[in-house]
Every structure is written in structure tokens, then in C-alpha cells.
Amino acid sequence: MSDTPDALTLLETRRTISTVALTNPGPTDDQIRTLIRIASRVPDHGKLAPWRFILFRGAAxxxxxxKLAHLLAARDPATPEDRLAFERNRFTRVPLTIAVVSKAGPHVKIPEWEQVLSAGAATMNLVLAAHALGFAAQWLTEWIAYDAEAGALLGLKDGEKFAGFVTVGTPTTPPVDRPRPAYDDVVTEWQA
Known part of the structure; x- marks a missing residue:
């Protein structure tokens, strides 16, 4: 092939831009629908859709x-004010945060691990779709992804987990590449 397909260029140019470097404008409602449609186009053995999405934007x-700041203050009244302020602003720092929720669970035919991988694939598709639309994104977890009370406050149902929180916005800084593993460090040829 002499010409690089647009899809390969997209994949090769995707970089994480830190949440602190994302600003308005964010995606429109139509663009958000596109993001979710693309995020949903992942391998899904059994057609279970073992994931769902929660949008955090605007006043919400x-x-x-x-709610997160209140949770921390209730647990420890000595929580420093700067930490509480950070939590109060957790979702307002960017135009849009999309939580990807893994709904993986026991199934008679589909291993739970495959369902978890599907949620991870949905998260990565979301990140790639944001890049394709001209935005930047960061896939985060942090303490809120693993804390049961925070999860309940943020909309998790019984048996669900956060695959991640994808922050989306317009980048204020250019992307910077990081060192990537060398081919020979991550590839082996199977031999009989």
C-alpha cells in the first residue's frame, strides 16, 4: 500500500491530553450521540451490551x-479544603465526562472476562471517536472508580463497575508523544 488510510493516521496520531488541558467547546448533542454510537461498535460476544454510559455535563x-466532596467530608471532617474543592470541580473542569460502566456478570455462555474486555474496548473506541471528531480525551479511573459509595452516588447499580471516566474537550496544548515499547520487547513468535 502506497497511501496510508485515514484510519491508520487517526490511530497513529491519537494521544492523551490531560484533563487540565481540555476546555470548551465540548461535543454537541449530535456529536455525543456519534461518540456513543462508535463506542458501542465493539466486539460483544452474545450481543449482551455489557456496558452503558453516564454523561456528566452542565449543572449536573x-x-x-x-456529592463527592460531601462524601469525603463526612468520612473525614479534617479533609483539607483544597481536596474538597478538587472534588467539587472534578466534573466541571472539562466540558464533558463520559463514565463507561461495565455491566459484566455471570452468564451461562459468555465468560465474564469477555464482557469486561468489551467494556474496555468501548472505552477505547470512545477515546478514538473523540479524536476523530477533533477533540481530545483522557481515560481516567482514580478513587471514584473503585469506591462503592462514590459509585452509588455517581449512578452505579448493583454489580456494576466503572471501566473508566473519559474526559472530552478541546485541547489547549499540542499532543506530546511518550515512549512506546519496541516491537521486539512486546512480540514473540510462537514455536512448536
Whole structure:
């Protein structure tokens, strides 16, 4: 092949841009629908759709952050104010945060691990779709992804887990590449 397909260029140029370097404008409603449609086009053995998405934007972002700050303050009244302020602003720092929820669970035919991998693939497709639309994204977890009370406050149902939180916005800094593993360090040829 002499010409590089646009899809390969997209994949080769995707870089994480830190949440602190994302700003408005964020995706429109139509663009968000596109993001979710593309995120949903992943391998899904059994057609279970073992994932779902929660959008944090606008006034709801501030309310979610307030609940997280309240949770931390209730657990430890000595929590420093700067930490509480960080939580209050967790979702307002960017135009849009999309939580990817893994709904993986026991199934008679489909291994739970395959369902978890499907949620991870949905998260990566979401990141790639944001890049394709001209935005930047960062896939985060942090403490809120692993804390049961925070999960319940943010909309998790019984048996669900966060695959991650994808922050989306317009980048204020250019992307910077990081060192990638060398081919020979990550590839072996199977031999009989």
C-alpha cells in the first residue's frame, strides 16, 4: 500500500491530553450521540451490551462534584479544603465526562472476562471517536472508580463497575508523544 488510510493516521496520531488541558467547546448533542454510537461498535460476544454510559455535563457536573466532596467530608471532617474543592470541580473542569460502566456478570455462555474486555474496548473506541471528531480525551479511573459509595452516588447499580471516566474537550496544548515499547520487547513468535 502506497497511501496510508485515514484510519491508520487517526490511530497513529491519537494521544492523551490531560484533563487540565481540555476546555470548551465540548461535543454537541449530535456529536455525543456519534461518540456513543462508535463506542458501542465493539466486539460483544452474545450481543449482551455489557456496558452503558453516564454523561456528566452542565449543572449536573457541579452537583456530582458536590456529592463527592460531601462524601469525603463526612468520612473525614479534617479533609483539607483544597481536596474538597478538587472534588467539587472534578466534573466541571472539562466540558464533558463520559463514565463507561461495565455491566459484566455471570452468564451461562459468555465468560465474564469477555464482557469486561468489551467494556474496555468501548472505552477505547470512545477515546478514538473523540479524536476523530477533533477533540481530545483522557481515560481516567482514580478513587471514584473503585469506591462503592462514590459509585452509588455517581449512578452505579448493583454489580456494576466503572471501566473508566473519559474526559472530552478541546485541547489547549499540542499532543506530546511518550515512549512506546519496541516491537521486539512486546512480540514473540510462537514455536512448536
Amino acid at each position: 457536573s457541579a452537583a456530582a462534584g458536590e
